[in-house]
Amino acid sequence: MKSSTEIVMLLAGLLFVLGVAGVIIRKNIIFMLLSVEVMLNASGLAFVAAGSRWAQPDGQVMFIFILAMAAAEVSIGLALILQIYHQHKSLDIDKLKEMKG
Amino acid sequence: MNNLLWLVPVLPFAGFLILALAGKHISRVWVAIIGAGSVSLSAILVLIIGISFLSHPPATGYYSQTLWTWMQVADFNPNITLFLDALSLVFIFVITFIGALIHIYSAGFMASDKDYSRFFACMNLFVFSMLLLVLADNLLLLYLGWEGVGLCSYLLIGFWYENPVNGYAARKAFIITRIGDTAMAIGLFVIFYQFGTLAIPDILTKAPVLWQQGASIATITALLLLAGGVGKSAQLPLQTWLPDAMAGPSPVSALIHAATMVTAGVYLIARMHIIFQLSPIAQMIVAVIGAATLFIAGFSALTQYDIKRVLAYSTISQIGYMFLALGVGAWAAAIFHFMIHAFFKALLFLAAGAVIEALHHEHNMFKMGGLKNKLPVIFWTFLIGSASLAALPLISAGFYSKDQILWYAWASEGGNPLLWFIALLGAFITAIYTTRMMVLVFWGEAKTEIGHHPGKLMTVPLIVLAFFSLFAGFIELPHNFGHFTLFSDLLHQVLPETVLKAGMNNELQFQLLALLSTFGGIYVAYVFYYKQPQRIEKLKQSRFVMNLYLFWFSGWGFDKLYNTLIVRPIVFIANVNKNDVVDKLYQGVTFVTVSLYQSLSFTQSGSLRWYIMGLVIGAIIILSMQIML
Numbered sequence: 001m002k003s004s005t006e007i008v009m010l011l012a013g014l015l016f017v018l019g020v021a022g023v024i025i026r027k028n029i030i031f032m033l034l035s036v037e038v039m040l041n042a043s044g045l046a047f048v049a050a051g052s053r054w055a056q057p058d059g060q061v062m063f064i065f066i067l068a069m070a071a072a073e074v075s076i077g078l079a080l081i082l083q084i085y086h087q088h089k090s091l092d093i094d095k096l097k098e099m100k101g
Numbered sequence: 102m103n104n105l106l107w108l109v110p111v112l113p114f115a116g117f118l119i120l121a122l123a124g125k126h127i128s129r130v131w132v133a134i135i136g137a138g139s140v141s142l143s144a145i146l147v148l149i150i151g152i153s154f155l156s157h158p159p160a161t162g163y164y165s166q167t168l169w170t171w172m173q174v175a176d177f178n179p180n181i182t183l184f185l186d187a188l189s190l191v192f193i194f195v196i197t198f199i200g201a202l203i204h205i206y207s208a209g210f211m212a213s214d215k216d217y218s219r220f221f222a223c224m225n226l227f228v229f230s231m232l233l234l235v236l237a238d239n240l241l242l243l244y245l246g247w248e249g250v251g252l253c254s255y256l257l258i259g260f261w262y263e264n265p266v267n268g269y270a271a272r273k274a275f276i277i278t279r280i281g282d283t284a285m286a287i288g289l290f291v292i293f294y295q296f297g298t299l300a301i302p303d304i305l306t307k308a309p310v311l312w313q314q315g316a317s318i319a320t321i322t323a324l325l326l327l328a329g330g331v332g333k334s335a336q337l338p339l340q341t342w343l344p345d346a347m348a349g350p351s352p353v354s355a356l357i358h359a360a361t362m363v364t365a366g367v368y369l370i371a372r373m374h375i376i377f378q379l380s381p382i383a384q385m386i387v388a389v390i391g392a393a394t395l396f397i398a399g400f401s402a403l404t405q406y407d408i409k410r411v412l413a414y415s416t417i418s419q420i421g422y423m424f425l426a427l428g429v430g431a432w433a434a435a436i437f438h439f440m441i442h443a444f445f446k447a448l449l450f451l452a453a454g455a456v457i458e459a460l461h462h463e464h465n466m467f468k469m470g471g472l473k474n475k476l477p478v479i480f481w482t483f484l485i486g487s488a489s490l491a492a493l494p495l496i497s498a499g500f501y502s503k504d505q506i507l508w509y510a511w512a513s514e515g516g517n518p519l520l521w522f523i524a525l526l527g528a529f530i531t532a533i534y535t536t537r538m539m540v541l542v543f544w545g546e547a548k549t550e551i552g553h554h555p556g557k558l559m560t561v562p563l564i565v566l567a568f569f570s571l572f573a574g575f576i577e578l579p580h581n582f583g584h585f586t587l588f589s590d591l592l593h594q595v596l597p598e599t600v601l602k603a604g605m606n607n608e609l610q611f612q613l614l615a616l617l618s619t620f621g622g623i624y625v626a627y628v629f630y631y632k633q634p635q636r637i638e639k640l641k642q643s644r645f646v647m648n649l650y651l652f653w654f655s656g657w658g659f660d661k662l663y664n665t666l667i668v669r670p671i672v673f674i675a676n677v678n679k680n681d682v683v684d685k686l687y688q689g690v691t692f693v694t695v696s697l698y699q700s701l702s703f704t705q706s707g708s709l710r711w712y713i714m715g716l717v718i719g720a721i722i723i724l725s726m727q728i729m730l
Contacts, residue, residue: 020717023713094708
C-alpha cells in the first residue's frame with residue numbers, strides 16, 4: 001500500500017499530462033486556456049501535497065501564489081482571445097498562424 | 102668665396118619654386134630666363150668657388166658648410182651640410198656647367214612646347230637634386246638628392262604624358278631604379294647600425310678602424326651600395342630602363358645621361374671608395390659588372406635604328422667603362438672618363454635632338470642621311486662628339502680618358518687580361534656603331550627633307566660642348582706622352598692613387614692596340630655601311646645572323662626575361678587576388694552562419710503546437726537525463 005502522498009503526486013502528474021495533452025491537441029484557444037488552467041492546478045495540488053507531507057506551510061503559500069497568478073493569467077488571456085476573435089473571426093489556432101518558417 | 106657654396110644648389114631650387122608656383126603667369130621669355138639663368142648663375146658661381154678652392158686649397162682638403170640641423174632623434178642628428186672637396190668640385194662643375202648649356206639649348210628646343218614652364222621647373226629641380234646628391238655631407242642628405250633625381254627622371258621621361266608609351270617608360274625608369282634604391286636604403290641602415298652615424302667623413306675614417314680588410318660586413322655594405330649605384334647608373338642587371346627613357350625630350354636625355362642621374366652611381370662608389378677597398382670581392386664585382394655591361398650594351402647599340410637608342414646604349418656602355426675603372430681601383434680615371442663622357446654625350450644628345458627636330462621628329466637613322474652639307478654646324482659638332490665617343494686617338498678627349506681605363510684594366514692591381522680584352526673589344530664595337538651612326542645620318546643621299554634650321558640658342562651650346570669634347574682631354578695626358586696629370590693630381594687629394602702591378606711599363610703597346618681597335622672599328626663600319634652596303638643585306642639573309650640581330654636589338658632579351666620571371670608571375674598573382682583571397686576566410690564564417698540559420702529556420706513555423714511539443718520533449722529529455730545520470 002503506497003502512502004497517500006505518492007497517490008496524490010501521481011494524480012497531480014496525471015492531471016499535468018492531461019493539461020499538456022489538451023494544449024497540444026485542442027484547436028480552440030479557449031480550450032487551450034482551460035488546459036493551461038488544469039496544468040496550473042495540477043502543480044498546485046503537487047505543492048499542497050508536498051507541504052502536508054513535510055508539515056510545512058510553504059506548499060500552501062505557493063498554491064495561493066499560483067491562484068493569484070492564474071487569475072491574472074486568465075483575465076489577460078481572455079482579453080487577448082477576445083481581441084484575436086475580433087480581428088480574425090476565428091478561434092482556430094491552426095488558422096491563426098502567419099509565419100511560414 | 103667658399104661660403105657662397107650654399108647658393109649653388111639654392112639657385113636652381115629657387116628657379117624651380119618660382120616656375121612651379123607662378124610659371125603660368127610668367128611670359129615665355131621670362132620662363133626661359135629664370136630656368137636657364139638660375140642654372141647658369143650657379144655654374145658661374147661654381148667657377149668662382151672652384152678657382153678659389155684651387156688657388157687656396159683648404160688645409161683639411163675639404164670645405165664644409167653646415168646650414169642647419171635637419172632633425173635630432175637621440176644620437177641621430179643629420180645636418181644639412183654641404184661638403185666640397187676635389188671630387189664633389191668636379192661633379193658640381195660638370196652638373197652646373199653642362200646643365201646650364203642644356204638649359205640654354207632647351208630654351209630653343211622646347212620653344213614651341215605648350216608646357217614650357219613645367220619643363221624648366223622639372224629641369225631645375227633635377228639639377229638641384231643632383232647638386233644636393235654630390236654636395237651632401239651625410240648619406241641621408243645624399244639619399245634625399247638620390248630620390249629627388251629619381252622623381253625628376255620620372256617627371257621628365259613622362260613629360261609628354263599624353264602618349265601612354267611615355268608614361269610607361271617613366272614608370273619603368275622609376276620602378277627599376279627603385280629596386281636599387283631599396284638595396285641602398287638597407288645599406289644605409291647597415292652603415293648606421295655599424296658606425297652610429299651617416300656623416301660621410303666619419304664613416305670613411307671609422308671604416309678601416311672598425312672593419313678588417315675583407316670582412317664580410319664590408320662586402321655586404323659595399324654590395325648594397327653597389328646595388329643602389331647599379332640601379333641609378335643603369336648597369337647590369339638593372340639597365341633596362343635607360344633605353345626606354347628616350348621617351349623624354351632630347352635635352353632631358355642629355356641631362357640624364359651626361360650631367361645627372363646615371364653618374365650618381367659612379368659618384369656614390371667613388372665617394373665610398375674606402376668601403377669598397379675594404380672588400381676586394383665587392384670591388385671585383387664592380388669591375389665585372391662594368392665589363393659585362395659595356396660588352397652587352399655595345400652589341401645592342403650596334404643594332405638599333407633609333408638614333409637616340411644608339412646613344413642610350415652607348416651611355417650604358419660608357420658607364421660600364423667607369424664601373425670597370427672603379428672596380429680595378431683606377432678611381433681618378435673613372436672620374437676623368439665621367440667628365441669627358443659628360444661633355445661628348447651631352448653634345449651628342451643635343452645634336453641628335455637638333456637633327457630629329459630638323460627632320461620633323463624622325464628618329465629612324467635609316468630615314469636620315471645626307472645631312473652633311475645641309476646642317477653643317479650640327480655635322481661638325483656631331484662629328485667631334487662621335488670622335489670622342491669612339492676615342493679617336495690624340496685629337497679627341499675621349500681617347501685620353503678611355504685609353505687610361507684600358508691601360509688600368511690590365512695594369513692595375515685589380516686588373517686582369519680578361520677585363521682588358523673585353524674593354525678593348527668594347528672600344529672596337531664603340532667605334533663601329535659610332536661610325537655607323539655618323540654614316541647613316543650625315544652621308545649618303547637625303548631621305549627626309551629638313552624642316553627648319555636650329556637657331557643660335559641651340560647651336561652655341563653645341564659649339565661650346567664640342568670645344569670641350571676636343572680639348573678637355575689635355576688636362577690629363579698619359580705617362581709616356583707628356584705625363585701631364587693636372588686632373589688626377591687634383592683628385593688624388595680625395596681618391597687613392599692607382600696601384601700598378603709590378604713590371605708594367607709597356608703602356609705604349611696598349612695604346613697602339615687601343616688605336617688599332619678604334620681604327621679597325623671605323624674601317625669595318627666604313628666598309629659595311631658606306632662602301633659596300635650590299636654586304637649587310639647578304640649577311641641578313643643568314644638565319645643565324647638575323648636571330649642574333651634581333652637578340653641584340655632587344656637588348657639581349659632582358660626585358661623579356663624580366664617579363665617572364667617577375668612581371669608575369671606578379672600579374673598572375675594580382676589577377677588571382679583580384680577577388681581578395683584573404684577575404685574568403687571571413688566569407689566562410691558568414692556562410693556557415695547563414696546556412697545554420699537557414700537549416701534551423703523551418704522550426705519557426707508559427708504553429709503553437711510544435712512549440713509546445715518542443716518544450717515538452719526538451720523537458721522530458723532533461724528530466725530523463727537527470728534521472729539516468
